Amino acid sequence: MELFWQAVVHARATLMEMKDGVGPEPTADVRSLERLKAAAEELLSKAAVAKSRAELFPEEGKITRDEILSRKWTWDELERAVKGCKKCKHLVCYRTQVVFGTGNREARLMFVGEAPGADEDRLGEPFVGKAGELLTKMIQAMGLRREEVYIGNVLKCRPDMPPGESGNRKPRIEEMRECLPWLVAQIRLVRPEVMVALGATAAEGLLGRNEPMKELRGRWFEFEGIPVVVTYHPAYLLRNPSLQEKRKVWEDLLAVMERMKMPISQKQRDYFLPKKD
Numbered sequence: 001m002e003l004f005w006q007a008v009v010h011a012r013a014t015l016m017e018m019k020d021g022v023g024p025e026p027t028a029d030v031r032s033l034e035r036l037k038a039a040a041e042e043l044l045s046k047a048a049v050a051k052s053r054a055e056l057f058p059e060e061g062k063i064t065r066d067e068i069l070s071r072k073w074t075w076d077e078l079e080r081a082v083k084g085c086k087k088c089k090h091l092v093c094y095r096t097q098v099v100f101g102t103g104n105r106e107a108r109l110m111f112v113g114e115a116p117g118a119d120e121d122r123l124g125e126p127f128v129g130k131a132g133e134l135l136t137k138m139i140q141a142m143g144l145r146r147e148e149v150y151i152g153n154v155l156k157c158r159p160d161m162p163p164g165e166s167g168n169r170k171p172r173i174e175e176m177r178e179c180l181p182w183l184v185a186q187i188r189l190v191r192p193e194v195m196v197a198l199g200a201t202a203a204e205g206l207l208g209r210n211e212p213m214k215e216l217r218g219r220w221f222e223f224e225g226i227p228v229v230v231t232y233h234p235a236y237l238l239r240n241p242s243l244q245e246k247r248k249v250w251e252d253l254l255a256v257m258e259r260m261k262m263p264i265s266q267k268q269r270d271y272f273l274p275k276k277d
């Protein structure tokens, strides 16, 4: 069924392309029909492989929440299981790939976002693209390298968009609930000293708190005994790049650095403060 929908998506994209520039009636040219045929053949061969896998491993991708939470995972087993997960049919049809998580698997600090967007879905890594670049700069401002922290999302598959619409949408709470056990398994393996939830949606998915950011910031929460701070998603700073908003995020990160007993220079303490005359 999943491959059927993939075929529909391929066919639709090709038909839209045929329609572009030739008026309201779709008109096929030889090249576009050849591409459609090639896509169908590829999907049919994948379907044959998938069918034989399904016969060999009927339970693959259907693991329950309790099974995920009670099992003692190794990283390899967990990564394989998450990448084969098929619990959300609508997302399995839509995703290019599962975005597992990246970084130091023994990190002291872990960042949690809400879900992959189009860039992450394409590249298979959380926080790439412009928001990802900004997160990397924030990590560097703390005196760390991106590879030293662990970065993951509550939802591992890109939220689907209505046909013909581009862009990204926020994950729904029921989608995040379904996927959260995978993140819990990752957190239990990393055992970071501190976690940072990036944005109110990530905070809702991780902590179950549906509150505006002004209520969430400046407080310490706990998840499985690990202190958690909530700050703005880097995408928010891209939309609101004032010194004042940057300073708010920076103060949240300074609180994290203090909690982790990281060295903080005076220069770091003064980042994004208005310049004195």
Ligand code: SF4
Pocket (backbone or CB within 6 Å): 082, 085, 086, 087, 088, 089, 091, 092, 098, 155, 156, 157, 178, 179, 182
């Ligand atoms: S979003 Fe999470 S639970 Fe749903 S299919 Fe993807 S990995 Fe599985």
